[in-house]
Every structure is written in structure tokens, then in C-alpha cells.
Amino acid sequence: MNALYLTLLLPLTGAVVLAFCGHKRIAGRLNLLFCIATFITSLRLAADVFFHGSILTPQNFFYVDAFNVYLVLLNSFVGMTTAIFSSPYMAHEQSIGKVKAGGMRLYHSMYQGFLFTMLLALLTNNLGILWVAVEGATLATVLLVSLYRTPKSIEAGWKYFLLCGVGIAQALFGTTLIYFAAVQIMPDNNQALMWSVLYEHASELEPTVLLLAFVFLIVGYGTKIGLVPLHNWLPDAHSEGPTPMSAILSGLLLNIALYAVVRFKMLIDPALGSNIAGHIMMAFGLLSFLVAGLLLHRQRDIKRMFSYSSIEHMGLITFAFGIGGPLATFGALLHMIVHSLTKSAIFITVGHAAQVCQTQSIDKIRGLIKTQPEIGWGLLIGTIAIAGLPPFGVFTSEFLLFSATIKSFPWLVISLLFGLSVAFAGLFRHVQPMVFGECPTGQVKVKANMWPVAVHLCIILWLGIAVPDVLAGWIDQATIMITGKGVL
Amino acid sequence: MNFTVLTLAEQIILTLAALMLFTSFLLLAQTRLLTLIHIFALQGALLFATTLVIAFTYGRHHLLISAALTLGLKVFFIPIQMQKLVTRLDIKREVEVVGNPSLIMFGAAALVLFSYYAVLPIRELSMLATRNTIAVSLAIVLLGMLLIISRRKAVVQVVGFMCMENGLMFAAVAATQGMPMVVEMGVALDVLVAAILFGIFFFQIRTEFGTLDVDKLNLLKEVD
Numbered sequence: 082m083n084a085l086y087l088t089l090l091l092p093l094t095g096a097v098v099l100a101f102c103g104h105k106r107i108a109g110r111l112n113l114l115f116c117i118a119t120f121i122t123s124l125r126l127a128a129d130v131f132f133h134g135s136i137l138t139p140q141n142f143f144y145v146d147a148f149n150v151y152l153v154l155l156n157s158f159v160g161m162t163t164a165i166f167s168s169p170y171m172a173h174e175q176s177i178g179k180v181k182a183g184g185m186r187l188y189h190s191m192y193q194g195f196l197f198t199m200l201l202a203l204l205t206n207n208l209g210i211l212w213v214a215v216e217g218a219t220l221a222t223v224l225l226v227s228l229y230r231t232p233k234s235i236e237a238g239w240k241y242f243l244l245c246g247v248g249i250a251q252a253l254f255g256t257t258l259i260y261f262a263a264v265q266i267m268p269d270n271n272q273a274l275m276w277s278v279l280y281e282h283a284s285e286l287e288p289t290v291l292l293l294a295f296v297f298l299i300v301g302y303g304t305k306i307g308l309v310p311l312h313n314w315l316p317d318a319h320s321e322g323p324t325p326m327s328a329i330l331s332g333l334l335l336n337i338a339l340y341a342v343v344r345f346k347m348l349i350d351p352a353l354g355s356n357i358a359g360h361i362m363m364a365f366g367l368l369s370f371l372v373a374g375l376l377l378h379r380q381r382d383i384k385r386m387f388s389y390s391s392i393e394h395m396g397l398i399t400f401a402f403g404i405g406g407p408l409a410t411f412g413a414l415l416h417m418i419v420h421s422l423t424k425s426a427i428f429i430t431v432g433h434a435a436q437v438c439q440t441q442s443i444d445k446i447r448g449l450i451k452t453q454p455e456i457g458w459g460l461l462i463g464t465i466a467i468a469g470l471p472p473f474g475v476f477t478s479e480f481l482l483f484s485a486t487i488k489s490f491p492w493l494v495i496s497l498l499f500g501l502s503v504a505f506a507g508l509f510r511h512v513q514p515m516v517f518g519e520c521p522t523g524q525v526k527v528k529a530n531m532w533p534v535a536v537h538l539c540i541i542l543w544l545g546i547a548v549p550d551v552l553a554g555w556i557d558q559a560t561i562m563i564t565g566k567g568v569l
Numbered sequence: 570m571n572f573t574v575l576t577l578a579e580q581i582i583l584t585l586a587a588l589m590l591f592t593s594f595l596l597l598a599q600t601r602l603l604t605l606i607h608i609f610a611l612q613g614a615l616l617f618a619t620t621l622v623i624a625f626t627y628g629r630h631h632l633l634i635s636a637a638l639t640l641g642l643k644v645f646f647i648p649i650q651m652q653k654l655v656t657r658l659d660i661k662r663e664v665e666v667v668g669n670p671s672l673i674m675f676g677a678a679a680l681v682l683f684s685y686y687a688v689l690p691i692r693e694l695s696m697l698a699t700r701n702t703i704a705v706s707l708a709i710v711l712l713g714m715l716l717i718i719s720r721r722k723a724v725v726q727v728v729g730f731m732c733m734e735n736g737l738m739f740a741a742v743a744a745t746q747g748m749p750m751v752v753e754m755g756v757a758l759d760v761l762v763a764a765i766l767f768g769i770f771f772f773q774i775r776t777e778f779g780t781l782d783v784d785k786l787n788l789l790k791e792v793d
Contacts, residue, residue, distance in 0.1 A: 207749070207751065207752065209748055209749065209751070209752030209755065209756075210751065210752060210755055212752075212755075212756075213752065213755030213756060213758070213759055216759045217759060217762075220759065220762050220763060220766060223766055224766065224769065227770075227773060230773065230777070231777075232777045232778060232788060233788050233789060235770070235773045235774055235777050235778075235786075236786040236787075236788050236789055237789060238770065238773075239723070239770055239774060239783070239786060240786070240789070242763075242766065242767075242770065243717070243726060243730065246730055246763065247714060247717060247730060247733065250710065250730075250733045250734065250737060251710075253737050253756070254706075254707070254710060254736075254737055254740060257737065257740045257741050257744070257745065257748070258703075260741075260745050260748060261703075261744055261745045264745055264746075270746075270749065271749050273749075274748070274749055274752065287691070289690050289691045290691055293687065293688070293691070313791070316789075316791075317789045320789075321789075376791065376792060379792035380792070
């Protein structure tokens with residue numbers, strides 16, 4: 082129980098402390114320290130849930146079960162490894178004059194603030210607070226996107242702010258509708274937005290209201306997931322902000338929004354008695370998967386390219402949750418982990434590559450493997466992993482997803498395979514010359530800490546060869562919670 | 570069902586709902602920035618009145634805090650700050666060219682019809698008052714979106730955004746008699762922070778682009 086409160090309090094304290102001393106030289110280390118502490122408490126929290134089952138705090142305010150605790154752990158882990166990368170990276174950005182002292186203070190404070198809002202979104206049991214936290218995550222990151230104060234970054238920040246703000250407002254309308262349905266059957270208004278209470282009464286809720294609510298919720302949170310056609314902000318925000326931000330936006334924030342949608346789907350399915358919510362998710366997911374794969378080909382900015390790859394993967398996961406069987410859900414949960422780890426590793430490598438070549442333009446990044454082999458190899462292996470080649474974890478989860486699709490919707494496998502090969506071609510077409518191409522003059526080695534990348538890729542490899550029993554059992558528990566049946 | 574069958578409070582709420590919808594139309598038609606901000610403040614005041622009426626008729630006293638927040642934020646703080654900003658950036662006289670005013674009005678009317686159509690199948694809404702309030706709040710949200718997409722000035726887009734927020738608060742207050750306190754506080758906090766961030770962005774955009782026309786924000790493209 083204490084671990085739960087500490088997990089939330091630590092990043093919040095970090096945000097306040099770093100707001101005062103975020104510009105000092107120790108700020109990077111301090112940031113890392115807070116992240117490590119958060120990771121330790123979330124480990125403790127995960128152990129509590131693992132041994133004693135779900136936790137519900139008094140007044141039902143926080144709720145931790147197998148589904149959200151694994152995302153909490155993933156969040157604090159990626160937050161920590163990205164902080165390791167962030168410290169020297171941001172020092173370098175400051176030394177070349179891209180960020181000033183005030184910017185560094187904002188950056189470090191909001192890094193912790195962002196982690197706090199994401200953890201709050203995951204841990205809260207109150208669907209209204211879930212909305213507040215997801216909107217808070219937007220507000221925390223919006224000034225970081227425009228941190229470099231270039232015209233492009235300001236445009237990206239404005240788009241991110243307005244599109245996500247308008248989008249997420251739809252989700253609040255959906256939440257209000259759910260509350261409206263709940264107060265009709267529940268005497269205590271204060272409990273009527275608690276997910277655990279709603280879940281018990283899910284079958285009594287009025288189905289027409291819920292369906293209308295779900296449409297608003299998928300549009301609202303879907304904007305945040307980056308589902309096509311609501312994705313326009315995502316490549317801009319991910320490419321113009323500082324790279325550590327791109328890593329956690331792509332790796333973590335998208336997961337949180339998807340988590341919210343799945344939680345609502347769990348409420349709506351029993352009330353409707355059909356998988357209509359799932360079908361909406363499948364349509365959005367498949368469209369995102371295919372469109373993002375095609376758009377990958379036409380990108381000139383390396384970070385933009387990988388953010389389209391994020392849209393593609395989030396589309397696939399949304400599609401899988403939409404199918405809804407145990408196997409598809411298990412695959413989707415696993416894919417959330419492997420995508421987060423791989424994508425943040427890639428963004429870290431890309432950040433270093435951009436510093437080596439002093440540009441983010443794909444046409445100008447060449448011959449990484451000669452200039453600085455560890456970055457070249459990191460980018461190559463990361464891309465192999467994200468494209469879904471064996472023996473990496475993405476292959477395992479995509480294989481599971483495909484098997485599940487063949488079982489329930491065999492015709493859709495053709496479009497999935499098409500999308501996958503298009504994305505594969507798009508990624509390698511750009512990455513191959515960047516890694517092996519002719520090395521231009523003027524490239525300098527940078528101080529790169531590749532440990533986070535190595536650790537992430539090793540975990541992906543491990544998950545690809547053999548998913549450990551503990552993790553499989555854990556994901557299976559979450560699958561049982563979502564679909565009612567396990568796969569193991 | 571007849572209007573006079575309703576209780577006095579319900580009649581007042583319906584009238585206020587109609588007035589709020591009307592102010593949304595006024596926002597869409599208004600092309601002068603300063604007047605636009607004043608109409609937005611008026612809409613906030615109507616929301617404040619609705620919240621007060623509901624707080625007293627149904628005895629939901631925690632709504633008084635929510636009403637105070639609305640009064641402070643939507644009627645005073647945000648409009649006054651915007652007015653200062655518009656004066657400081659010296660754009661208060663600027664008249665905005667709207668695409669095709671009558672077309673936008675028709676679109677807006679269609680959106681209102683659509684909102685009524687969307688809430689029609691809900692069985693529990695057989696009560697005239699609730700059906701109207703949900704439909705009206707949905708219409709206000711959609712009209713806010715229309716305002717955002719039909720204008721070029723960043724300031725007007727923010728007014729549209731806040732207008733959507735008004736619609737959402739109206740839904741929460743009028744249809745469900747207020748969300749739990751902690752949620753209302755959280756939403757108000759988000760609105761406050763958003764308002765401040767918008768202010769910061771105005772200056773950043775103005776510094777880098779020399780104008781607040783969002784048409785100029787076209788450097789980033791989907792494909793090159």
C-alpha cells in the first residue's frame with residue numbers, strides 16, 4: 082500500500098524539486114535518482130500485487146490489478162533508462178546552445194511531472210481522474226515539444242496542444258455520459274465513476290448511452306493513441322521535441338491512452354452483450370496500421386519516420402484488443418511491452434545519431450557504422466527488432482496476433498501481411514543507407530551512453546526466445562481479467 | 570410533452586440552455602476579436618447561472634464551489650487575460666475574414682440537428698429536460714469545434730476550445746447534477762493550466778512568425 086503512494090509521490094516531489102534546481106549541473110543526476118527510486122517502489126508494488134492479488138485503497142480511490150501494474154512497471158523502467166540517456170544528451174544540447182538554463186529547468190521538472198501524470202492515470206480508479214491525468218500529461222509535455230523555440234517546434238507544439246486538447250475533450254464528454262448512465266442505477270454519486278464499482282454493475286448500465294459514450298471515448302483517447310485519421314499531431318510532436326521526450330512519448334504515453342480505451346471496453350462489453358466496441362477498435366486499428374505503413378516511405382526526417390512506425394504498432398495493438406479473444410489480448414499486452422522497449426531504444430539511438438551527423442534529415446545521415454559503430458549497430462538491430470524479424474520479441478507478439486486473427490477473421494490476415502511488408506520495406510529502405518552508406522566528412526563522435534539501448538534490446542531478445550514464466554503468468558492474469566479466459 | 574408541465578427550475582434551466590446555444594451561434598458569427606471575447610464571457614456567465622440554479626434546486630451544495638470556479642475562471646480570469654493580450658499584441662481592431670458566413674451558419678444548424686438525432690435513441694432520456702440539455706451540450710461542443718476549424722486567428726481557436734469546455738461542463742452540471750467534487754477540481758485545474766499555456770504560446774508564435782495567423786503554421790507536412 083505504501084509502495085503505491087510512494088510511486089506517485091516520488092515523481093511529484095521530483096517535479097517540485099527540479100523546478101527549483103533543474104538548471105544546475107547535478108539536475109540530470111537528480112532526475113535519474115528520482116526515476117530509480119520510483120522504479121524501486123513500483124517493483125515493490127508489483128511484488129505486492131503478484132503475491133497478494135489486486136489492491137483497492139479505502140474509498141476506492143486507487144485500484145491496482147495485474148493489468149495496470151505491469152504498465153506501471155514498464156513506465157517506471159523506461160522512464161529510468163531514458164533518464165540515463167537524457168543526462169549526457171541534454172548536457173550536450175545545452176553546450177551547443179540549443180537550450181538555455183530556464184529551458185533545462187522546465188525540461189527536468191516536466192520530465193518528472195509527465196511520469197507522475199502517467200502513473201496517476203494508470204493507478205487511479207476514478208475515470209474522471211483518469212481523464213484529468215491524461216490531459217495533464219498533454220499539458221506537461223506541450224512546452225517540451227516547443228523547447229528549442231524554432232518555428233517548426235512551436236508549430237508542432239501548437240498542433241499538439243490544440244489537436245490533443247480538442248480530441249481529449251470528446252473523451253470527457255464520453256466520461257460524462259458514462260457517469261450519467263451510472264447515476265441512474267447507483268445511489269452513491271461519489272462511487273459512480275469508480276471503475277471497480279462500475280465493473281461490478283456493468284451489465285445493468287443502459288447500453289444505448291454506453292455505445293454513444295464509447296464512440297466519444299475512442300475518438301478522444303484515440304487522438305492520444307495516434308489512430309488515423311486523428312494522428313496529425315503525433316509525428317510533429319515526436320520529431321520536434323527533445324529526443325528523450327520522443328522516447329517516452331512514443332514508448333509510454335500512447336500505451337496509457339490505449340489502456341484507458343481498453344478499461345472502458347471492459348465496462349461496455351458486458352452491457353452491450355456484443356463486440357461492437359471491438360469492431361470500432363478493429364476498424365480504427367487496421368486503418369492506422371495500413372496508412373502509417375505507407376506514409377513511412379515518404380518521410381525525410383528520421384524521428385518522423387519512427388513516429389509513423391509507432392502509429393503503425395499502436396494501430397496493430399488496438400486492432401488486436403478489438404478482436405478480443407484471449408490469444409489476441411495476450412498478444413496485444415505482450416506487444417505493448419516489446420513495442421515500448423524497442424521504440425524507446427530506437428529513439429535513444431536516433432538521438433545520438435542526430436548528434437553525430439548534426440541533422441535529423443535522413444538524406445544527410447550516412448555511414449553511422451563507420452563513424453561510431455555502436456550507434457550504427459544499435460540503429461540496425463533496433464530496426465530489425467521493430468520490423469518484427471525473429472528472434473526478437475516483436476516477432477513473438479506479432480505471431481500471436483496473426484494466429485488470433487487467422488482464427489477469427491481469416492480474410493483480414495491478408496491486409497495485415499500487406500501492411501507489415503510495406504512497413505518493413507519502408508523502414509529498411511531508409512535505415513540501410515544511414516547505417517552502411519558512404520561516410521560524409523565532418524562527422525564527429527559524440528559521448529554516447531548505449532547501455533540503456535543494450536539493456537532494452539537484450540530484454541527484447543529474451544522475450545523473443547523465451548517469455549519467462551513469471552511474466553507470461555502475469556500477462557495471462559491480465560488477459561483473464563480482460564476477456565474472462567486465459568491462454569496458458 | 571408541454572413546456573408548462575415542467576417545474577420552474579427545469580424551465581429556467583432549459584431557457585439557459587437555449588441562451589448558451591445562442592451565444593455559441595453569436596461566437597460563430599462574430600468577426601471582431603474583442604466582442605468575441607465578451608460573448609465568450611457571457612457564455613461563461615450563463616454556465617455560472619445554470620450551475621447556481623441546479624445547486625440550489627437539487628441541494629447539491631458542492632456545486633457552489635464549481636460555480637465559483639466557473640465564475641472566477643470563465644467569466645473573469647480567462648476573458649480579462651485574453652483582452653489584455655489582444656490589446657498588448659495590438660490586434661483588437663483586426664476583423665477576421667470568415668470563409669463563408671452563411672455556409673458556416675447552415676453547418677452550425679445542421680450540427681445542432683445532428684446532436685438531437687444522436688441522443689434520440691437513448692431510452693432514459695424520455696424526460697424532455699434531460700434530453701434537451703444533453704443535446705444542447707453536445708451541440709455546444711461541436712459548434713466549438715466548428716469555430717476552431719473555421720477561423721485563422723490563434724486567439725479565436727482558443728475561444729473555440731474554451732467554448733467546448735463550457736459545453737462539457739454544462740453536460741456535467743445540467744444532465745448529471747455535477748460530477749464528483751475531485752473530478753470537477755481536476756478539470757478546473759486543467760483548464761487553468763491550459764489557459765496559461767495558451768498565453769505562453771501566443772507570445773512564442775508571435776515572436777517566431779510575427780503574426781497570430783495559424784495559416785502561417787504550415788512548415789510541417791505529412792509527406793514531403
